[in-house]
Amino acid sequence: MIAYVSQSAFWGLLISAVEVYKRECFGLLIGYRDRKGPDHRYIIEHAVPYQSAGRRHRTVVNNPRAHRRIERFLQSIPQMSVIGDFHSHTMWGYSRAASSLSDTDLQGMKAENVYLIVSVNDRLREVPWSYNDDGSLSGTTDDHHFRLTAYTVTAAREPRRLAILCPYALGFGARPLRAIL
Numbered sequence: 001m002i003a004y005v006s007q008s009a010f011w012g013l014l015i016s017a018v019e020v021y022k023r024e025c026f027g028l029l030i031g032y033r034d035r036k037g038p039d040h041r042y043i044i045e046h047a048v049p050y051q052s053a054g055r056r057h058r059t060v061v062n063n064p065r066a067h068r069r070i071e072r073f074l075q076s077i078p079q080m081s082v083i084g085d086f087h088s089h090t091m092w093g094y095s096r097a098a099s100s101l102s103d104t105d106l107q108g109m110k111a112e113n114v115y116l117i118v119s120v121n122d123r124l125r126e127v128p129w130s131y132n133d134d135g136s137l138s139g140t141t142d143d144h145h146f147r148l149t150a151y152t153v154t155a156a157r158e159p160r161r162l163a164i165l166c167p168y169a170l171g172f173g174a175r176p177l178r179a180i181l
């Protein structure tokens with residue numbers, strides 16, 4: 001299974017996480033599920049931060065009324081629906097941000113949805129954006145190191161990592177090659 005992240009969603013995730021760093025952000029993933037073919041794909045078109053989320057370090061308080069308002073709004077847009085949510089994990093003192101799910105994260109997860117963890121740490125050195133063996137995507141901006149990890153759960157509530165596909169991110173920060181004459 002694959003979680004495709006559009007350019008818009010990629011920036012939405014990074015900007016939401018940086019805005020409140022080192023507190024945690026929370027938001028909705030908007031797009032659609034593509035069940036054609038053998039590969040089940042989640043197409044994440046937009047990542048919309050919850051402005052009404054109560055933010056504290058390590059805990060983000062969900063807001064069910066705001067969630068319902070957004071779902072009602074999206075019913076008027078046939079191609080788009082809420083297909084999951086995202087939140088950030090940030091560094092705390094000297095301990096680096098985790099990319100794994102906490103017990104609290106697992107509790108609210110539904111098998112038909114996709115969930116993204118945005119792990120944000122202070123940048124130590126520049127790292128080009130690339131995919132990792134566990135399916136996550138990581139890289140740096142000027143000040144931060146990010147790792148995006150996608151999850152779903154099985155019907156038995158076991159977490160499963162999905163491979164992230166974000167062609168846009170791989171080109172981000174790439175320096176143009178010097179012409180060799």
Ligand SMILES: [Zn+2]
Binds near residue numbers: 088
């Ligand atoms: Zn979490």
